[in-house]
Amino acid sequence: MIRLSTLPLLLSIALPAIAQPPAPTSILPPAASPATPPAVLPPPIIVPPPVPIPPLSPAQEAWANDWLQKGAEQGLMARARATGPLTGQALITALVDRAKALGTGRVDSADFLNVWALRPTPVDPRPALARAVAEDRLPQWAAGLTPPYAGYDGLRKGLATYERIRDKGGWPMLSADSSPDAVRKRIAIEDPAVTPAEPLSDVLQRAQRRYGLNPTGLLDARTLKELNVPVDERIGAIMANMERWRWMPRTLPVNRVQVNIAAAVLTVFEGDQPVKSMRAVTGSPDNQTPMLSSNIHSIVVNPPWNVPASIAKRELWPKGRATLIRQGYKIVGTPGGGERIVQPAGPNSALGRLKFDFDNPFAVYLHDTPSRGKFSSYDRLASHGCIRLEKPVPLAELMVAADPNLAGKVQELIDTGKTQRVSLPSQVAVYLLYWTAFASANGTMNFRSDPYGWDKLLASKIEASSRRLDPTAAPSPALASKD
Structure with missing residues (x-):
């Protein structure tokens, strides 16, 4: 039985400024008027001052300078050069910077590609560094900065x-x-x-x-x-993959689904141990599968395929309407007067018999496929960005096992031929990752x-x-x- 947890979503809200119109001018002398009530302003945002870090002792300075020279060991640069020892505020600044690099990555997330949607949670290392200096525990502090993963x-x-x-x-x-x-x-x-x-x-x-x-x-x-x-x-x-590990949360759900995009393999973890693995087909170099984390909340049984406009324009409309209708597609009107292409549910649907839905801005998901030949290949980066699954029914059975009304009945639901959405008893954490080097x-x-x-x-x-x-x-x- 698999029991999987959810991940929180981080939302940010921007409030636009409201521009005030200029006051009207008049050639008449001013008349008495009621006092204008003062504008109600939002309370100021108070940014707390940075946590002060005590001065380092000579022994701590010597240790810190030696530790900073070892950044290449963590894949933060390819080589290190000998530099003069840092002291005072320059040394503290370097320690804070190194701690941020080890904790959330050397590359600022503002410099990420859009498809690198697995963003690290910002962490302020100053409070922990201040305690480590005060308690003379710098080595222990440094040892806890790196990702705690084998x-x-x-x-x-x-x-x-x-x-x-x-x-x-x-x-x-x-x-x-x-x-x-x-x-x-x-x-x-x-x-x-x-x-x-x-x-x-x-x-x-x-x-x-x-x-x-x-x-x-x-x-x-x-x-x-x-x-x-x-x-x-x-x-x-190796350096690139170490950096991606630094983007990961320090605690992963012990029950989760992971997809290695580069290797085109899906692995199910239960109790933090791999319990099922299957081949997948991931995005081609021209249709990259994004890196992200989310939660699978439901499974669509016998899903129709609402063909994305980009795929329809590039691959389907050029065939002509008659050909599309002959191949079983439906052409549906849209509210704006346009048209879209839908492939009805059935054995020939591009989504197969099962679609695993999770929220993400790229409209990607896990799904079945009627085209099974690619799973026997060692070159399986061939999709439009979604992840096709070799064994979708066993995966669905794992996810619904905790619901007595659904356990063992996925194939029965498929056999009805009816399109229906099945909510999971517990949402399943899913990670789409890009691992090209591992031990x-x-x-x-x-x-x-x-x-x-x-x-x-x-x-x-x-x-x-x-x-x-x-x-x-x-x-x-x-x-x-x-x-």
């Missing part, structure tokens, strides 16, 4: 490994004519489990699984391309391609923000030229 810690360790590889010269480029020994040595740089006696096909299969490729055991073009990705790009991908349980790094180009963009933003805000940051040779 996924983040695995990336941190992976970053150190790949930086060591970079500092030793990286890896050689391979070609289709490279010798088996050269291929084995190249893979062993990333995979310490490789042995001289292991069949090369097994070595290649393990590498292909780490890259999310079809494990053929052959050095095909896709595998060769992944093996030839420069080590600096792998470091940039296995044994610490080996896994990578997925960067289909949307978000890794390079985010890594360059991290570098730019670090150079602008962090006195210990220095540009990365690989990324500085890409700003």
